[in-house]
Amino acid sequence: MIEGHVQTVDRALDILEVLASSEKSLGVTEIGNRVGLHKSTVHRILQxxxxxxxxEKEKDTEHYHLGIKVVDLGIVYIQKLEIRRVAESYLLSLAKSFDEVVHLVLHDNGEVVFxxxxxSSQLIGMHSKEGSRGYMHSTAVGKAILSALxxxxxxxxLKLKGMPRFTQATLTDPDLLIAQLGEIRKTGIAIAAEENDFGVINIGTAIFDYTGRPIGAISVSGPINRMKEKGLERIGLEIKRAxxxxxxxxxxxxxxxxxA
Structure with missing residues (x-):
């Protein structure tokens, strides 16, 4: 056992992770089966x-789901992230310049986290909720990060998370994507045109920490025709500078x- 390991805390975290990964609320027995614990132990931890x-416990079903305190912690964590604070003015500037949706993501074990x-003031655009996750192979932010790894x-x-197809333009062959990443590495600008959503193009660039490792990325996203009218090259250069x-x-x- 790892020094400092507290079994009860470990079990509580297992239960929270099971509830977080479930699309529905769960009963004590089902939770116990998933984490490998007797239902009496699960019940005590849940209390x-x-x-x-x-x-939180649902009175009608006797099932459990995550409570609001988990959300509160997540919000505090995101608000305290240095990258979020540092990037704020640049995101606002990009949004003002192009009037399209601007995203900031972090890389987490093969996924991008918004x-x-x-x-944007436009009625049609691309929107992602904070805390939501996305694939790397089909998004500009994901490809920008991958290009620096x-x-x-x-x-x-790619093997860990897979490369599902979302549109006809989605790259599902690792070799083809890696070849594309080589070009992105040269320019510092990644483009995903209708690879994740029909009619939407996103342009992104990676963000590096003090060690030189890509920890996240920013992007501008919008309908292809509108983005082309504003100039894809101009948008790419502005994102790269930011x-x-x-x-x-x-x-x-x-x-x-x-x-390079």
Missing amino acids: TLCLRGYV IDHKE PEEEVRYL GQSISSRLGYNKPASPY
Whole structure:
């Protein structure tokens, strides 16, 4: 056993993760089966979690789901992220310049996690809720991050999460994607045209931390025709400059462009 390991805490976290991954509320027996614990042990832990607001019990069904306290913690975590604070003014500037939806994401084990966005005044656009997750192979933010990772790691992540097809334009062949990542690495600008959503194009660039590792990305997303009218090259260059500025403020001190 790892030094400092507390079994009860470990079990409580297992239960929270099971509830988080379930699309419906769960009963004590079902939770116990999923985490490998006797239902009496699960019941005791659930009572404590309910008292603290991390889990809520449905009176009619005797089932459990995550409580509002979990949401509160997530919001506090996101608000305190340095990258979110640093990126704020750049996201606002991009949104003002192009009047399209701007996203900020973090990389988490082969997925992108949307942690901030700025809306467009346009009625038609692309919207992602904060905390939602997306695939990397079909999004500009994901491809921007992948382009800055070693090929061995890229292949591992693609195998881990898979490469499902969302549209006819979605790349589902790792070799084709890796070839594309080589071009993205040269320019620092990633484009995903109708690869995740029909009629939508997103343009993104990676954000690097002080170690030089890509920790996230930013993008501008909108309907293809509208984005083309505003100039894809112009949008890409503005995003790239914003990404470089954010990376610099996070301590990335290599040459002006992190791309070879």
